[in-house]
Amino acid sequence: MALSATASGWRFKQPSVIPGFGLTLGFTLTYLTLIVLIPLAGLGVRSAALGWSGIWTIATDPRVVQALRVSFSTSLIAALINAVFGVIVAWVLVRYRFPGRRILDAIVDLPFALPTAVAGIALTALYAPNGWIGQYLAPYGIRLAYTPTGIVIALIFIGLPFMVRTVQPVMEEISREVEEAAATLGANRFQTISRIILPGLAPAILTGFALAFGRAVGEYGSVIFIAGNIPYVSEIAPLLIVIRLEEYNYAGATTIALIMLIFSFAVLLAINLIQAWSRRRFGYGN
Amino acid sequence: MELRIDKVRKEFDRFPALHETSLDIRSGELIALLGPSGSGKTTLLRLIAGLEQPTDGAIFFGDEDASHRSVQDRNVGFVFQHYALFRHMTVLDNIAFGLNVRPAAIRPPKREIERRVLELLDLVQLPGLEKRYPNQLSGGQRQRVALARALAIEPRVLLLDEPFGALDAQVRKGLRKWLREIHDQTGHTTVFVTHDQEEALELADRVVVMSQGRIEQVGTADDIYDRPTSPFVFSFIGESNALPIRIETGQAWLADRPLGIDVSGEADGPATLYFRPQDIEILTDPPGGGLAGPVAAQRRVAGTRHLELEIGGDRTRVEIEVPADYPIGETGRVAFKPKRWRLYRNDGASGN
Ligand SMILES: Nc1ncnc2c1ncn2[C@@H]1O[C@H](COP(=O)(O)OP(=O)(O)O)[C@@H](O)[C@H]1O
Ligand SMILES: [Mg+2]
Numbered sequence: 001m002a003l004s005a006t007a008s009g010w011r012f013k014q015p016s017v018i019p020g021f022g023l024t025l026g027f028t029l030t031y032l033t034l035i036v037l038i039p040l041a042g043l044g045v046r047s048a049a050l051g052w053s054g055i056w057t058i059a060t061d062p063r064v065v066q067a068l069r070v071s072f073s074t075s076l077i078a079a080l081i082n083a084v085f086g087v088i089v090a091w092v093l094v095r096y097r098f099p100g101r102r103i104l105d106a107i108v109d110l111p112f113a114l115p116t117a118v119a120g121i122a123l124t125a126l127y128a129p130n131g132w133i134g135q136y137l138a139p140y141g142i143r144l145a146y147t148p149t150g151i152v153i154a155l156i157f158i159g160l161p162f163m164v165r166t167v168q169p170v171m172e173e174i175s176r177e178v179e180e181a182a183a184t185l186g187a188n189r190f191q192t193i194s195r196i197i198l199p200g201l202a203p204a205i206l207t208g209f210a211l212a213f214g215r216a217v218g219e220y221g222s223v224i225f226i227a228g229n230i231p232y233v234s235e236i237a238p239l240l241i242v243i244r245l246e247e248y249n250y251a252g253a254t255t256i257a258l259i260m261l262i263f264s265f266a267v268l269l270a271i272n273l274i275q276a277w278s279r280r281r282f283g284y285g286n
Numbered sequence: 287m288e289l290r291i292d293k294v295r296k297e298f299d300r301f302p303a304l305h306e307t308s309l310d311i312r313s314g315e316l317i318a319l320l321g322p323s324g325s326g327k328t329t330l331l332r333l334i335a336g337l338e339q340p341t342d343g344a345i346f347f348g349d350e351d352a353s354h355r356s357v358q359d360r361n362v363g364f365v366f367q368h369y370a371l372f373r374h375m376t377v378l379d380n381i382a383f384g385l386n387v388r389p390a391a392i393r394p395p396k397r398e399i400e401r402r403v404l405e406l407l408d409l410v411q412l413p414g415l416e417k418r419y420p421n422q423l424s425g426g427q428r429q430r431v432a433l434a435r436a437l438a439i440e441p442r443v444l445l446l447d448e449p450f451g452a453l454d455a456q457v458r459k460g461l462r463k464w465l466r467e468i469h470d471q472t473g474h475t476t477v478f479v480t481h482d483q484e485e486a487l488e489l490a491d492r493v494v495v496m497s498q499g500r501i502e503q504v505g506t507a508d509d510i511y512d513r514p515t516s517p518f519v520f521s522f523i524g525e526s527n528a529l530p531i532r533i534e535t536g537q538a539w540l541a542d543r544p545l546g547i548d549v550s551g552e553a554d555g556p557a558t559l560y561f562r563p564q565d566i567e568i569l570t571d572p573p574g575g576g577l578a579g580p581v582a583a584q585r586r587v588a589g590t591r592h593l594e595l596e597i598g599g600d601r602t603r604v605e606i607e608v609p610a611d612y613p614i615g616e617t618g619r620v621a622f623k624p625k626r627w628r629l630y631r632n633d634g635a636s637g638n
Contacts, residue, residue, distance in 0.1 A: 177370040180337055181432075183357040184364040185384035185439055195387070199374045278374075 040261065046254035058255045063231055064240060068256075071237040072263060074148055075216035078155030079163075082212045083205055085156075086163025093164070094171045108164045111157050116221030123154055124225045146228025151236065154222045159212030166208035167201060174200050203278050210271040217264050287348055287442040287475050288313045289334065294343030296329050303329045305499045306343070311443075311477060316469045318486035319479045321496035322522070327479040330496070331445050334477065336360045347442055363436030363474070365446040369428040371420040377431050378403050378416035384439035406434040409468065426457040433465075437472065446478035450485070458482075462489055483523050487511065495519050517630045520560045527604040529559045529577075529597065533629075540598050546575025546623050557631050561624035563592060563607040569621040577604070578621035581614055595620055 047055055058064060093105050111119060127134045127144040134145060144150050174197060182192040198205075220238040227234045237260055244253035289311035296304040304326040311317055319327040332338040334345060336357040344353045352360055372380050379386075381403045385394055394402070407413050410430040420428055429449055436444060449465070450458040466489055469476050480486050486493045487507040495502045495510060495518075503510060503519045514520040521528065531538050531545065533552050538545040538559065545559075569576045579595040582603065586592075591610045594603050606622055614620065 175368070175370065177366045177368060178372065180357070181364065181366060181370040181435075182372075182383070182387075184335060184337070184360075184362055185387065185435065186358050186361070187383070187387040188358060191387045195383075196372055200372075202374075 043254045043258050043261065046251060047258050050251045050255060054251070055255050055258075058252055059259055063235070064237075064256055064259075066232045067235050067237040067240040068259060068263070070148055070151065070233075070235065071217055071260070074151040074155055074236070075213050075219075078152050078159055078216050079209050079213035081152070081156050082159045082163040083209050086160055086208060086212075087167055087201065087205060089160070090164045090167040090171055094168060108161050110161075111159075112161050116158065116219065117225070119157060120154060120222035120225030123150075123157060123222065127153060127226060145226050146230070146234060148227075148234050150226040150228070151223050151234060154226050155216040155219060158219050158222055159216050162211040162215060163205075163208035166211060167204045170201060170204035203275050206271055206275055206278075210268055214264060214268060217260065288346075289443060289475060289477075290346035291330070291334070292344045292346060294330075294333055294340045294345060296326075296333060296338060297341045302499055304333070307501055309494065309501060309504065311475060313475055314473050316466070316476045316478075316489065316491050318490035318493045319477065319496060320483060320486040320493050321481065321502075323481060324498075325496040326499040327481075327496055328447055329499075331447055331477060331479050334443070335362045335364050335445050337364070361439060361442050363433075363439060363441030363444040365429070365432050365436050365444070365449050367448040367451045369420070369425075369432045369452075371428055371432060371435070373420045375419075376416065377407070377412070377418050377420070377423070380420070380431055381406055381416075381435045381438050383435065402438065403434075406438055409437070409471070410434045411464070424457075425453050426461060429453065429461065430464075433468070437474075441474065444474040444476040446476070448479050448481070450482075451480075458485070465489065487523075495522065497522070514560075514628065517558060517560060520628060520630075525563050525605065527561055527563065527606075529602060529604065530556065531559045532556055538629075540577065543577075543598070544575050545577060547627065549629070552629060555631070557629045559624070559627055559629055561627035563605045564590075565624060565626040566606050566622045567625045568608065568612075569623060576621050576623035578619055579604075580618050581620060584614075586610065593620060595622075 050058070089108065093101065093108070124145055125131050127150060129135065129138040129143065129145065131145070134143075137144065144153060178196060178200070179192055182196050187195065218238060220236075220242070223236055224239055227236060227239075229235050229239055237256055241253045241256050244250075244256065289309075291307060291309040291311075293306050293308055294304065295302070295306045307330065319330060321327050329338065333340050336352070336355060336359075340353065344351050346352065347360070372383065375383070378400070382399050385399045385402070388394075393399075403416065404413075407416055410433055412427060412430050412434070415423070415427070415431075420431070423431065433446075433449070446465075450461050453461065462485055465478075478490070487510065490507070492504060492506055493510050494504050497518050503515045505513070510519060510523055514523060517528070520526050529540060531540050533539075533549055533554050533556075535554075536550055538547050538549045538552075538557075569578075577595075577597050579597040579601075581593050582596050583594040584591055587607070589610060590607050591612060592605050592607055593612075593614075594605050596602070597604055606620070608620075
């Protein structure tokens with residue numbers, strides 16, 4: 001075959017039986033450029049107008065720093081909590097057959113489908129000091145709404161489907177036989193879960209974590225209702241961007257956006273690298 | 287370790303996957319469960335392992351009733367058709383897993399575990415591969431690792447469910463021999479499931495033929511092949527012909543033609559005659575008995591030729607084996623009589 005004969009040192013991609021690599025890669029790059037890169041470059045251009053010192057001033061503004069800190073820390077906590085409970089939800093959906101399973105399965109997608117403002121209003125109604133749940137907590141001095149905890153609650157809600165839907169298919173694929181093999185070798189339930197099932201799920205959990213985290217960092221609609229938006233306490237970075245925009249301070253807004261972008265990209269890239277490594281090592285996905 | 291399966295029965299949601307079954311497996315024996323798909327082989331094997339609980343009956347490991355012991359406590363080595371290796375672990379960690387999960391009190395030291403793993407890798411002829419991951423191994427190598435992993439726990443019995451089922455023919459043959467060698471070296475009581483009769487007959491000390499959730503026959507390859515106790519076993523093992531005949535006046539008849547075979551001692555009545563293509567004798571004289579018919583088809587099978595003849599008024603097709611250079615006469619008819627055969631009564635009784 002002509003294909004295999006052209007063995008010339010470095011190759012962009014091994015010849016494949018699936019045709020159209022060049023075409024689809026070209027399409028992908030164009031598409032990403034139009035949809036993602038050009039708007040993002042716009043961000044850079046806008047902030048560049050400020051010059052380095054201008055950017056630095058905004059980036060070190062205590063209110064901006066605090067907003068970024070709130071955004072990233074609440075997103076991280078929410079994604080971590082989802083990593084635990086999302087896996088449990090997926091486990092229940094995959095492993096057990098019970099009446100109402102389909103309904104439960106559908107409910108998981110609700111946070112996807114619901115307008116985020118609706119979610120925000122509903123959550124606030126629940127957790128506000130006079131809300132259904134909030135009123136029982138208020139006497140003990142526990143406040144959820146209008147605090148960073150409230151933000152975390154909203155972000156958990158938003159991120160859950162990302163976690164469940166990423167882990168679920170992989171979990172379905174882990175064959176029963178692998179667990180049975182562990183059992184015949186003497187492993188108890190705990191050992192099977194901690195040494196076999198969870199490590200097997202790790203790449204999927206990482207993906208779900210990355211998605212939930214990414215979504216949470218950018219979340220606006222559901223958070224602003226429950227957050228209370230107190231500067232330096234429960235003000236998230238996306239809100240600060242909106243505030244800057246309303247002040248016609250476009251350069252300020254885009255600079256905050258740029259900082260968020262860089263942080264998010266760094267986190268997602270790190271997660272992707274970890275995954276690529278584990279995929280190479282354990283052969284997931286091939 | 288002797289195994290005794292005592293009146294075990296298994297139903298899945300009322301569906302009887304295994305009817306009441308008893309079987310004694312001798313210590314150190316290599317025994318095959320052979321049968322078509324869905325005959326209950328896997329179910330029986332999983333019952334022994336404790337991966338399923340019997341609906342009824344008991345399973346003894348030696349003198350001890352193991353029925354209520356958990357899988358973990360039974361100490362059986364189980365090898366799955368699709369290997370079921372832990373793919374996030376190296377070959378070394380896979381094989382060591384059974385030792386590593388032992389409670390600290392009976393867990394060998396790390397050094398000792400590693401030594402044993404390397405020893406097992408030598409035994410399964412994969413030295414030097416301990417650092418690989420399962421996806422870096424071929425199918426045959428994975429199954430060797432799976433076996434090493436099962437052997438690592440020093441199992442009381444070794445159970446293999448179609449261990450070579452996912453491998454290609456060449457590799458299968460190689461592994462078959464190799465499994466026999468390992469068995470002879472380690473002496474484990476071994477039960478393996480297969481739907482491949484060649485594999486079962488070649489490899490096992492005794493073969494258990496199963497059909498529709500029942501044991502049809504237990505015996506050596508010779509027993510099963512030469513003395514099948516039921517029409518099912520006769521037709522499942524090797525090639526066979528079945529002809530509906532009649533016994534009358536001490537003769538076997540196909541319609542109004544005597545077959546010329548000795549049926550003395552057989553009671554009168556309808557019966558089915560089973561014989562194998564190669565167990566026949568060609569009749570060259572103008573036939574005064576035997577079976578004859580025109581050649582409807584022929585095919586070359588290695589060193590011999592198989593002829594399909596249409597026999598009798600309703601043109602029942604039978605297949606016979608003749609030398610490759612056998613001349614078919616101008617008439618296109620061939621006459622023969624079975625040399626070895628078995629009669630099965632329609633009520634299940636048999637004789638020959
Ligand atoms: N977990 C199960 N639930 C329901 N039916 C089962 C289950 N396992 C096996 N069966 C049924 O029991 C019968 C025997 O199955 P099995 O032991 O797997 O056969 P074999 O291994 O000989 O192919 C089949 O009809 C199969 O459909
Ligand atoms: Mg089976």
